[in-house]
Amino acid sequence: MSIKQKSHQRQSLISSFKHAFEGIAVGVLNERNMKIHLCAMCLVILFGIEFKISIIEWCICVILCGMVIGAELVNCAVEAIVDMVMPDIHPNAKVAKDTAAGAVLVCAISALIVGGIIFVPKIFSILLK
Numbered sequence: 001m002s003i004k005q006k007s008h009q010r011q012s013l014i015s016s017f018k019h020a021f022e023g024i025a026v027g028v029l030n031e032r033n034m035k036i037h038l039c040a041m042c043l044v045i046l047f048g049i050e051f052k053i054s055i056i057e058w059c060i061c062v063i064l065c066g067m068v069i070g071a072e073l074v075n076c077a078v079e080a081i082v083d084m085v086m087p088d089i090h091p092n093a094k095v096a097k098d099t100a101a102g103a104v105l106v107c108a109i110s111a112l113i114v115g116g117i118i119f120v121p122k123i124f125s126i127l128l129k
């Protein structure tokens with residue numbers, strides 16, 4: 001591979017990261033639900049530090065936060081595509097938007113349950129001291 005090709009490949013890798021970060025910024029700035037997920041993530045970090053959770057528990061929290069925020073970004077993309085290709089009311093547009101929103105809800109409920117399993121016993125053990 002020539003130096004020019006290598007440099008072009010590096011440039012396109014950098015620009016694809018740049019576009020991905022732009023996508024995250026758009027999601028954070030435009031989606032109310034994304035702000036809620038980020039607040040929940042901050043709470044998880046604060047609780048994790050306060051309760052000195054284990055490495056495994058940190059890994060689980062990181063996976064769950066990533067799963068919810070990733071799902072919300074995909075939902076944001078689906079909404080944008082639907083609004084672009086189907087500005088009028090259409091049953092399939094409703095199915096696309098509602099199932100994408102449902103996917104976020106499933107992820108968020110799973111994260112809430114697992115978060116509860118990790119943190120609720122720790123909160124109770126402090127309250128009952």
Ligand SMILES: Nc1ncnc2c1ncn2[C@@H]1O[C@H](COP(=O)(O)OP(=O)(O)OP(=O)(O)O)[C@@H](O)[C@H]1O
Pocket residue numbers: 033079086087088089090091093094097098101
């Ligand atoms: N083109 C459409 N055809 C049929 N139903 C639609 C269409 N666009 C939206 N809807 C329905 O209206 C609901 C709300 O859509 P809207 O675009 O106002 O909010 P949203 O961006 O999907 O929600 P949020 O941003 O709060 O996650 C959708 O979940 C869907 O049920």
